[in-house]
């Protein structure tokens with residue numbers, strides 16, 4: 001038997017309704033904030049991500065599905081969408097025509113990670129990007145959109161962590177202070193962190209290694225390195241979130257695993273996820289457009305992992321009930337009435353009804369059993385007696401009531 005690739009999952013009909021629900025809710029909530037959907041190719045030139053997400057990140061260094069295509073070009077299955085969207089906007093010049101471009105997506109992504117609960121090699125994200133405003137209002141809009149999605153799904157016991165990385169100058173100042181501190185404590189750090197220390201010191205702050213945690217705990221705080229502009233931006237984000245009644249926790253060690261962030265960064269965590277407790281995250285990325293060859297353009301966005309949302313909803317008992325596959329079961333009591341069954345089914349479908357019929361010539365009884373198992377609301381029975389009077393029998397499955405009705409009348413009544 002050929003197995004699916006490790007870390008990938010088939011979404012079979014027994015769970016597809018959950019996926020449809022998450023996507024329909026994403027669409028409804030996004031549209032309520034006036035966001036429009038964007039779809040980009042599933043693969044991109046590798047440089048979109050190596051330059052966009054950053055050469056020093058785990059995603060680019062260890063997790064990308066990259067290959068050389070037949071034309072000799074290095075191609076990568078997208079590990080995330082933000083860099084790809086920026087590439088698309090720069091290419092189409094769309095973002096230059098409007099004061100703000102608001103976009104959402106619900107799509108598959110690929111990262112070569114070690115699979116475990118909530119961590120796959122092909123996974124899905126719902127995300128949104130708000131492009132062109134440098135002001136804290138758009139950070140707040142993006143965070144409140146993410147919060148609105150959680151609320152619409154009935155997830156309210158999450159933790160929202162927030163931090164700022166400041167502007168470029170503040171970050172450079174902070175990196176200097178941080179490197180000096182980490183160098184003093186180099187012996188106590190893990191091998192990974194020692195090698196990251198100078199190239200990407202911020203990443204040491206979210207190291208999961210126990211021995212790093214003690215060092216990180218006493219590390220200098222970025223808040224102390226912020227200049228006036230960075231501080232004012234963050235203060236406004238905080239005060240607007242408070243005004244909107246959005247609960248959050250300030251987390252000065254939160255840096256996130258992608259290089260493109262500046263100013264506000266945030267992450268959503270939920271206790272049901274175990275060690276992979278983060279189910280969403282995002283932040284501002286003011287330098288990404290120019291890094292990918294566009295005009296300097298401020299932007300902010302977030303993404304949430306769909307598989308992780310499903311784990312949370314299951315733990316909370318908030319998965320939606322599965323939709324019955326059909327409302328009507330058209331039952332031909334004998335194979336002689338197949339054509340009549342087709343005619344009635346077509347008429348029902350043309351009225352917008354979902355209709356199920358038997359395709360394997362089951363007996364009357366077996367079809368009734370099938371109708372019961374399929375959870376339909378009505379069984380429409382086509383049988384000799386009724387047909388001789390141009391009628392059929394309609395059985396209401398919720399109370400077992402059965403009524404004879406003229407075929408024409410039945411169709412008209414729908």
Ligand code: HAM
Nearest residue numbers: 080082118119120123278279280281282301302303305
């Ligand atoms: P990210 O934090 O890398 O951010 O991913 C966002 C979410 O995707 C994670 O919180 C997690 O729920 C889910 N996720 C990531 N990797 C996996 C995996 N291997 N298996 C299952 N779920 C996973 C980004 O991707 C940024 N593009 C977010 C963003 C948008 N920032 C600004 N705009």
